Amino acid sequence: MRKFLLLIVFIIPVLVQGQTQPKREVIGRDIGQLKNIRISGRLIDEITGDALIGATVTVPEINLTRITDNNGGFELILDRAEYNLEFRYVGYETVLYPITAVGDGRISIRMIQEDFQLDDVVIFGRDPEKNIRSTDMGAITLSMNSIKELPPFLGEVDIIRSMATLPGVSQVGEAAAGLNVRGGGADQNLIQFAGAPIYNPTHLFGLFTSFNADVVNDVTLYKSVIPTRFGGRGSSILDILPKAGSIDRWGGDLMLSNYSGKIGINGPLVKEKVSIRGGFRGSYINWFLGALSNPDLNTSSANFYDGNLVISAPISDKNEFTYSYYTSYDDFAFASDTTISWKNNSHSLQWKSRLSDKLSLDALGYYTQYDYGIFNRSGINDFDLNSGIVDFGAKVFAMYQISETNKVTFGGEFKDVTLQPGELIPTDEQESGLLPKKVQDEFGRESAVHFQHEFELGEKIGVSYGLRYDMYQYFGPRTVRQYAENQPISDGSAISETTYGDGEKITSYDGLGPRGSIRYSLSKSSSIKAGYNKMYQFIHLISNTATIAPTDVWKLSDEFLKPQIVDQYSLGFYNNFKGNIFETSIEVYYKDIQNVVDYKDGANLILQNHLETELIPASGRAYGVEMFVKKNLGRLTGWISYTYSRSLRRVITPYEEEIINDGDWYSSNFDKPHDLTLIGNYKVSTNTSVSATFGYSTGRPVTFPEAKFDYSGNNLAYFNRRNEQRLPDFHRLDLAINFKLKGEGKFFDGDWTFSVLNVYARKNPFSLFFVDQEGSPPQALRLAVLGVPLPSLSYSIKF
Structure with missing residues (x-):
C-alpha cells in the first residue's frame, strides 16, 4: 500500500407557503461569548425520522446558506445576535426558526411533508442560485423526490434513464445499458454507489436500472470540470x-x-x-x-x-x-x-x-x-x-x-x-x-x-x-x-x-x-x-x-x-x-x-x-x-x-x-x-x-x-x-x-x-x-x- 503525503445538494427545496413550530432541543454552553458561536443541528422527517440530506439552512440576516450532510446535520458559525433560520427541503413545508445566539448549542428540526399547494409548487432540490454563483460547470444533482416526478419505466423510477434526460447525456437506444456523455463511450463513465465503482448498473440488458431508488438519497453527475478528488474515467462521474x-x-x-x-x-x-x-x-x-x-x-x-x-x-x-x-x-x-x-x-x-x-x-x-x-x-x-x-x-x-x-x-x-x-x-x-x-x-x-x-x-x-x-x-x-x-x-x-x-x-x-x-x-x-x-x-x-x-x-x-x-x-x-x-x-x-x-x-x-x-x-x-x-x-x-x-x-x-x-x-x-x-x-x-x-x-x-x-x-x-x-x-x-x-x-x-x-x-x-x-x-x-x-x-x- 502506498503512503500518500497530503499536499496540501438538490435543494432549495421548496418555496412553499406555510411554517411550523419545530420542537426545540437546545443545549447551551459558553454563555456570553460574542463571536464564533457554533450552532449545530439535524433535520429529520416528522413522520419517519429519516435524515433530510441536502436540505438548505439559511440565515437571511447575513446571507449565509448551508447544506445538510449525509446524516441531515449542519453547522453554523454566528456572532451574538438574533436570527431567523429558514429550513427548506423539496416536498416539505418550510420551517422558520427564530433564535438568539448567546452561546454554542444544538437544535433538532422535524419537517413535515407538504400537501402540494396548486399556486406554489417547487421541484428544485438545491439553492436555486447555485448554478449562477458557484464555479461548478456541468455538475447536476437530482434528488430522488425530483426523479420521482418523471414517468416511471415499467413501473419503476429509473436513475440512469433520468440522467439521459439532461443535456449532453444520451443512450444509444431503447434497452441500452450505460450512458454516453459528451461524445464519450459507456466505459468512460465512472458509476459509483456509496464510493464503490459499479461495472454493470443494469438489469435485463438495460431495461431496468439496478439501483433501488428507495435506498438512494441523491445522484450527482459531473461532466464538465470534474473535482480533482474524482478520476479514472474520461467523460463523467456519476456519484x-x-x-x-x-x-x-x-x-x-x-x-x-x-x-x-x-x-x-x-x-x-x-x-x-x-x-x-x-x-x-x-x-x-x-x-x-x-x-x-x-x-x-x-x-x-x-x-x-x-x-x-x-x-x-x-x-x-x-x-x-x-x-x-x-x-x-x-x-x-x-x-x-x-x-x-x-x-x-x-x-x-x-x-x-x-x-x-x-x-x-x-x-x-x-x-x-x-x-x-x-x-x-x-x-x-x-x-x-x-x-x-x-x-x-x-x-x-x-x-x-x-x-x-x-x-x-x-x-x-x-x-x-x-x-x-x-x-x-x-x-x-x-x-x-x-x-x-x-x-x-x-x-x-x-x-x-x-x-x-x-x-x-x-x-x-x-x-x-x-x-x-x-x-x-x-x-x-x-x-x-x-x-x-x-x-x-x-x-x-x-x-x-x-x-x-x-x-x-x-x-x-x-x-x-x-x-x-x-x-x-x-x-x-x-x-x-x-x-x-x-x-x-x-x-x-x-x-x-x-x-x-x-x-x-x-x-x-x-x-x-x-x-x-x-x-x-x-x-x-x-x-x-x-x-x-x-x-x-x-x-x-x-x-x-x-x-x-x-x-x-x-x-x-x-x-x-x-x-x-x-x-x-x-x-x-x-x-x-x-x-x-x-x-x-x-x-x-x-x-x-x-x-x-x-x-x-x-x-x-x-x-x-x-x-x-x-x-x-x-x-x-x-x-x-x-x-x-x-x-x-x-x-x-x-x-x-x-x-x-x-x-x-x-x-x-x-x-x-x-x-x-x-x-x-x-x-x-x-x-x-x-x-x-x-x-x-x-x-x-x-x-x-x-x-x-x-x-x-x-x-x-x-x-x-x-x-x-x-x-x-x-x-x-x-x-x-x-x-x-x-x-x-x-x-x-x-x-x-x-x-x-x-x-x-x-x-x-x-x-
Missing part, C-alpha cells in the same frame, strides 16, 4: 449516495407493480446513535415473456434482484461511520438453452470527521466484485464461459475552510484491479470436443494525489483550480509477446515471448491532470463560466457493439494499449428569470481524446489471449452545444433539454490495411448530432399529477453491406466505409398519472402510478440485420425492443 435510516423510529416502504416489487425497512439499531436501512427488489417478468408471440421469447426466462444495506453511526457531532452493501444479480435464458448472467457485489466503509473548526476529513475503503458469464445447455457442445473483475481500494481527502468563500481540499487514493477476461469450461470435454481455455488474468494498480482550491475575488469573480497526479502500474504474472518491427501487430508478426513473475512490473504510466474554472457574475441572476479538464483512464471496455453487454471484455492498459487521455474545454452562460422560477443555461464544449480503442475489421474478441492483435489505436474528438430551460415553480414544472453534438474517430497507422475510411474522421457508434428531451409535470390537484416525457434524437451510425460476392461457393457481404449510414431517427412519448392516497394518521401513505411507455407505438430500431436472398441484394430487417405501447401499474406505501 450515487445512499440514504441513511432513521435514528429515531422504525418505518418502511413497499412497492408492487406488474413487473417487479420491492420492500424496504429502516430504523434505529441504537436509538439516536446507530441506524440501519435495508432494501430488496425482485422481478416476476416471466409472465410477460410467456405472453409474447415470438416462440424464442415465450420460451425464454428472465430474473433479477438487487439488495442494499446501509448502517450509519453518527457517534458524535464530529464523527460518523457509514457501512454500505450492494448486490445485484441477473440471468436471462434465451429459448431455454443459453443462459447469460451477471452479478455485482460491493462493500464500502466511510468515516467522516470534523478535526477542528476549519478542518474536516473523509476516508473511505471499498471492495467491488463483478462476475458475468454464458452457460450453454443446448445439448450440443455445452459449456460455461466465465469472466470477472475484482476492484478494491481506499480514498482519503481533507477540506480546510479558510473562510466562507475560500477553501482547499486535498487527498489521495489507490486501487488494485484484477481482471479475469474469460475462461471456457466444457461441460463434457470428451463428448463435446471443446477444449478448456483460460485467458490470462490481468493485474493493475492505480493511485493518485490531488488538491483543489476554491475562492472568490469580490462579488463578481469565483475561481476554482486544482491538480491531480495519476499513477498506474501493470503487473504480472503474465506472458507477453514481442512483435516484429515495421509490421502490423498480428499473430503472424509475433517473434518471441517474455514471462513476468507474480507482482513483477510490466509497464507503468503517469500524468498530471490540471483542472480549473472561473466564474464572472454579470448580475445576481446571470454569470459566465469557462473551464478546462484533463482526465486519464487506465481501463477499457473492449466491445464492438454500441452498448454494454454482459459478455463484453474489460481490459487494462498495457504496453500495447495506452491510457486514454481526455482534454475538455468548456464555456457557458447561465441566467435565471423571475425570482429563479426559470433556470436557463447554454454550454459549448470541445474534447480531444487520445488512445481511444477501435477494432480491426472482423475482430475476434472472445477468449483472446492477445487482444492487441485485434485492436487499433485511434484518436477521437467531440464537440457540441447544450441548451437547458427549466421551470421550477407552478402547476406546470419541467425542463427542455437540447444538445447538438458530434463524436468522431480517426485511425491513421503506418499500415494501409489498418487505416479506416482512408484516414478520414468518421462517426463513433454513439454519434447522435441532435438530441431533444421535453419533460413536463402538471399538478391536476393536491393529490394527482400527470407527467410526460418526449424524446427525439438522430439515429445512431451503422455500417451496411454495399454488395455481396461469391467466394469458394459462399455468398459473402462486402463492407466499404465504416459508420457511413444511420438507423432511422428515434422518437418516443411516455405518459404517467400519479395518485396520492393519504393514510389515516401516520401509519401509511399510498401512491398509485399508471404509466404508458411508447404511447403511439413507435417501432424505434435498436439494430438492423440482413437476410440473404438468392438473386437479390441482402434484405434489411429492423429489430425494435419496444414496438408497441407498454403499460404498467404500481402501488407503493410507507409504513
